[in-house]
Amino acid sequence: MLEIDGISKSYFRKKVLEDISFKANEGEILGLMGPNGAGKTTLIRIINQITSADKGYISFQGKLMKQDFLKDIGYLPEERGLYRSMTVEKQALFLAKLRGLNSSDAKTQINYWFDRFGIQGWRKKRIEELSKGMAQKIQFICTVLHDPTLLILDEPFSGFDPINIDLIRKEIIRFKEQGKTILLSTHNMQSVEEICDKAVLIHNGQKILEGNILDLRNEHKESIYSISFHGNMIGFATALWAGYEIIDKIAHTDEFFTVYLKMRKENEINDLLGAVMPHVKITEVKEVLPSMENVFMQQINGDKVAIDE
Amino acid sequence: MNKVWLIAKRELAERLRSRSFLGMIILGPLMILGLVYLFLSFDSNKKQTWNVLIMDKNELFEGKLMPNKDPNFNFHFINDFVDYPDFAHQEKFQKFDLTVWINEKVVSNKKVIISYRERPSEAIQRKLVYHVERRLEEIMVEEFTSLSVQKFREIKQPLRFSLKDTYDPKNEKSLTASWVGFTFGAFIVVFILLFGMTILRSVSKEKSNRIVEVLLASVSPRQLLSGKIFGIGLSAILQVVVWSIIIAVGLYLLRISLFPDLLSPEMVANQLTGEITEAQNWSNQSPFVELIYQKIQFSNMLVFFILFFLSGYLFYGAFFAMIGASMGSESDGQQFIIPITLLLFASLAAGYFVVLFPDSSLSTWLGFIPFTSPVVMMVELSNGFDDGEAWRLYLSLFLLLATAMVMLFLAGRIYKNGILQFGHRVRFGMLLKWIKK
Numbered sequence: 001m002l003e004i005d006g007i008s009k010s011y012f013r014k015k016v017l018e019d020i021s022f023k024a025n026e027g028e029i030l031g032l033m034g035p036n037g038a039g040k041t042t043l044i045r046i047i048n049q050i051t052s053a054d055k056g057y058i059s060f061q062g063k064l065m066k067q068d069f070l071k072d073i074g075y076l077p078e079e080r081g082l083y084r085s086m087t088v089e090k091q092a093l094f095l096a097k098l099r100g101l102n103s104s105d106a107k108t109q110i111n112y113w114f115d116r117f118g119i120q121g122w123r124k125k126r127i128e129e130l131s132k133g134m135a136q137k138i139q140f141i142c143t144v145l146h147d148p149t150l151l152i153l154d155e156p157f158s159g160f161d162p163i164n165i166d167l168i169r170k171e172i173i174r175f176k177e178q179g180k181t182i183l184l185s186t187h188n189m190q191s192v193e194e195i196c197d198k199a200v201l202i203h204n205g206q207k208i209l210e211g212n213i214l215d216l217r218n219e220h221k222e223s224i225y226s227i228s229f230h231g232n233m234i235g236f237a238t239a240l241w242a243g244y245e246i247i248d249k250i251a252h253t254d255e256f257f258t259v260y261l262k263m264r265k266e267n268e269i270n271d272l273l274g275a276v277m278p279h280v281k282i283t284e285v286k287e288v289l290p291s292m293e294n295v296f297m298q299q300i301n302g303d304k305v306a307i308d309e
Numbered sequence: 310m311n312k313v314w315l316i317a318k319r320e321l322a323e324r325l326r327s328r329s330f331l332g333m334i335i336l337g338p339l340m341i342l343g344l345v346y347l348f349l350s351f352d353s354n355k356k357q358t359w360n361v362l363i364m365d366k367n368e369l370f371e372g373k374l375m376p377n378k379d380p381n382f383n384f385h386f387i388n389d390f391v392d393y394p395d396f397a398h399q400e401k402f403q404k405f406d407l408t409v410w411i412n413e414k415v416v417s418n419k420k421v422i423i424s425y426r427e428r429p430s431e432a433i434q435r436k437l438v439y440h441v442e443r444r445l446e447e448i449m450v451e452e453f454t455s456l457s458v459q460k461f462r463e464i465k466q467p468l469r470f471s472l473k474d475t476y477d478p479k480n481e482k483s484l485t486a487s488w489v490g491f492t493f494g495a496f497i498v499v500f501i502l503l504f505g506m507t508i509l510r511s512v513s514k515e516k517s518n519r520i521v522e523v524l525l526a527s528v529s530p531r532q533l534l535s536g537k538i539f540g541i542g543l544s545a546i547l548q549v550v551v552w553s554i555i556i557a558v559g560l561y562l563l564r565i566s567l568f569p570d571l572l573s574p575e576m577v578a579n580q581l582t583g584e585i586t587e588a589q590n591w592s593n594q595s596p597f598v599e600l601i602y603q604k605i606q607f608s609n610m611l612v613f614f615i616l617f618f619l620s621g622y623l624f625y626g627a628f629f630a631m632i633g634a635s636m637g638s639e640s641d642g643q644q645f646i647i648p649i650t651l652l653l654f655a656s657l658a659a660g661y662f663v664v665l666f667p668d669s670s671l672s673t674w675l676g677f678i679p680f681t682s683p684v685v686m687m688v689e690l691s692n693g694f695d696d697g698e699a700w701r702l703y704l705s706l707f708l709l710l711a712t713a714m715v716m717l718f719l720a721g722r723i724y725k726n727g728i729l730q731f732g733h734r735v736r737f738g739m740l741l742k743w744i745k746k
Contacts, residue, residue: 012742049526049529050729067529070526070527075523077522077523079519079522081515081518081519081520081522082518082520082523083323083518083520085326086323094315095527098312098524098528099527142523
């Protein structure tokens with residue numbers, strides 16, 4: 001569907017992107033991650049033909065990307081922008097036409113989306129009369145009005161309240177189910193974990209990570225387990241030996257705890273269970289996978305995994 | 310092309326919705342008509358009849374001034390001198406607007422003092438002086454000569470020297486005609502500045518409210534820039550057309566309703582005496598009327614006005630678009646607006662130079678330089694081109710249009726590279742880098 005191959009870009013001798021390659025397939029949500037200034041926006045602009053790459057190429061549906069394909073792409077930039085003095089309806093009509101819809105199709109689509117988001121009453125309002133969240137909704141609708149096959153959403157959840165975040169999330173999942181490809185650039189790692197199939201991490205203009213979300217989390221796991229038990233915490237701790245390191249604990253009651261342990265050396269979970277079972281009553285044991293945020297932090301800073309589950 | 314048209318339509322619609330544009334399109338020409346009216350009415354003071362007190366102590370004038378009555382004046386004679394404070398404040402003098410003091414020795418000292426309550430127009434002053442002078446001539450002829458008054462006047466006529474251009478003996482390239490061209494040129498400058506600033510504001514507004522990124526995901530920067538310049542250009546043409554219509558209709562209405570007399574110099578002259586028609590050309594008293602109603606060849610001037618305005622608009626518009634696209638913030642880039650504005654004013658100065666020195670070689674060159682040619686060529690056009698010289702007009706237009714295209718191409722590059730750059734300070738070196746990229 002979308003293939004990025006060896007894209008490089010420099011601004012005044014400063015390398016912004018260096019040999020970036022990845023693919024996004026149909027019906028897939030790909031999370032594009034990276035710290036501020038990593039080069040995500042530049043890459044997105046190159047995909048959208050807003051700027052050109054110094055090297056490499058982009059193919060869309062098997063063909064070299066060109067201006068004509070932009071009508072099949074919906075782009076929601078991070079820096080939202082609408083004509084403030086235009087009415088919602090005129091704005092949507094103008095942008096829909098600009099993306100290739102004729103007047104009647106544009107009106108049909110506008111009706112559908114205004115109904116879907118329950119905003120028929122906003123038609124005649126000027127953008128400057130709307131709140132930030134309301135304007136964000138309009139911006140989202142304008143992005144998808146022309147029924148694109150590829151959606152490029154840069155921070156789609158920013159500026160929304162939890163209810164609207166949920167609304168947008170559901171829409172994105174619906175698009176995926178319809179077979180659309182979604183490129184999601186966000187700092188919201190929870191969203192990446194929840195809705196993305198794949199992720200690409202860019203840092204200092206270079207791709208440093210790519211893969212399936214679950215695979216990435218598995219690849220970065222550090223033999224951390226959580227054990228919940230009834231019993232005495234001191235008894236539990238004394239049953240352990242140097243092969244395990246308690247890195248965190250939660251006391252639910254005086255007699256009920258959850259402990260996070262990191263295995264050392266070649267120790268296995270069975271060895272651990274054998275050591276503590278005579279002293280406490282175990283209710284749950286599971287391996288803790290790092291969150292995408294942890295993966296992100298690890299890759300960018302080399303930080304140790306901080307348990308957040 | 311469809312997208313360019315869409316963007317142009319949106320720009321045009323935005324202008325048409327804007328109150329300032331709607332205000333300008335109606336109020337602008339009305340203000341011009343108002344100024345024209347003021348100038349014209351300056352020549353025809355609204356006060357129709359002036360009551361004049363002739364203070365003739367020695368009764369030199371014998372209570373008469375001229376054979377026929379002038380509808381502009383009512384003359385009253387007294388054989389006394391009234392001091393200024395008395396004339397100013399005494400009840401019995403309040404009905405008089407002017408006094409003419411004929412002193413006892415006027416024949417030898419040639420001094421006549423006219424005082425007024427409300428300053429009369431130049432035309433009224435001249436008429437009054439004319440009447441008094443004629444009467445004094447009669448008196449002097451009677452007293453000192455045996456000539457007829459008519460003969461005396463013939464002799465008295467000064468020698469009329471005239472300075473003529475060998476190449477333009479009929480004075481077709483008169484200064485008045487040049488000023489007409491200059492006025493058209495000045496309008497071009499005003500319109501370019503007005504709509505150039507509109508381009509700048511529109512570009513920087515889209516940039517600052519970030520919609521430009523949304524637009525650029527659908528159209529190329531060049532399409533966006535073209536659509537913008539095209540759309541604002543359409544609003545400019547609309548404004549020029551509306552102005553032309555309103556001003557044309559307004560001038561016509563002024564002509565037929567308010568100033569019919571001013572357009573007929575003979576009529577005014579005949580109101581005096583039959584014999585003086587030739588001596589006084591009253592149309593000279595209203596050069597502005599002559600300028601508007603007789604000198605300007607509206608159709609020809611308007612065609613080239615529109616052509617040079619559009620070419621100049623594209624040329625200068627490219628600069629304004631460059632500044633708008635390269636601004637890091639809405640307040641940034643002001644330092645680049647000043648030089649462009651100064652260049653526009655320099656083109657006015659060039660036009661002024663050509664008015665004064667139309668035949669200098671510098672004037673010829675200024676007509677080919679795109680920065681100055683719109684104004685200069687308007688001045689040249691109003692003077693008319695000699696046979697076989699019209700190519701200069703077309704070459705100038707071609708050069709202006711060609712450089713406008715080059716500038717638009719460069720503006721496109723700066724636009725493409727600068728439109729998504731934010732928060733920086735505009736530097737000349739940066740613009741050069743963007744052009745090269």
